[in-house]
Amino acid sequence: MKNRWVKIVLLTNLLALLVLLIVYPQHMIQPGKLIEPHLDLTEDCFACHTPFIGNSSAKCIECHQVDEIGLKTTEGRVIPQENDKVAFHQELLEDDCVACHSDHKGVQPFRPKAMFSHELLALDMQEQCSRCHTSPEDRLHQNIDGNCTQCHTTEAWEPATFDHDEYFILDRDHDASCDTCHVNNDYSNYTCYGCHEHSRSNIREEHIEEGIRDYKDCVECHRSADEDEAEKIWKKKRRALREQGRYEKYDDDDD
Secondary structure, three states, X not given: OHHHHHHHHHHHHXXXXXHHHHHOHHHHOOXXXXXXXXXXXXXXXXXXXXXXXXXXXXXXXXXXXXXXXXXXXXXXXXXXXXXXXXXXXXXXXXXXXXXXXXXXXXXXXXXXXXXXXXXXXXXXXXXXXXXXXXXXXXXXXXXXXXXXXXXXXXXXXXXXXXXHXXXXXXXXXXXXXXXXHOHHHOOOOOOOOOOOOOOHHHXXXXXHHOOOOOOOOHHHOOOOOOXXXXXXXXXXXXXXXXXXXXXXXXXXXXX
């Protein structure tokens, strides 16, 4: 008899839960309030969810036309141009809205760091970082206008793959903007003549006198404003050239 009453109580509770789940689903299983633009759907769960399946991108696209996201609102109003940084959805290779978005605040309404992959973007779009990201406000990045992938990867912002000190130390004597040395923001090349006004012919003459015939790559020896460092680097290079039999004119020079 006791077991019978236990079964009746359990079945009654399960039946009550089932009724509540059907009649008031938003109160039974809702993980959190909806985001502000979707508050009017609070009582209409099936606007986004399919019974026993869940939410799907197909439901999102019924209201949010992919070719208008970031450009127009769902009512058809044009979004001001200054907000066009979000207008990249048109370049996605597949429409998987729920991979990054959730309407419920209880499960984090926007989770790109955890879920978004840049591989969802077309290849040419992957290099247009400024379409979605704002450049850091430090002096270095504010002077750069180019492809972020020269130093960063789409997997993570840090660590950057570039350390300027490995090539040239930007000390107080070289407090210049990037485009002074890297013309047209081309960071694969540089020039020292943006500041140093000595003529190329004089530079050639001075280096030839020292037996330096490969002098066009300035930072090979001049890695900072320290002239002593340049002399030490050249002596090391000259010793290596002697060992290779490629340095003849100044064999009697002191090391």
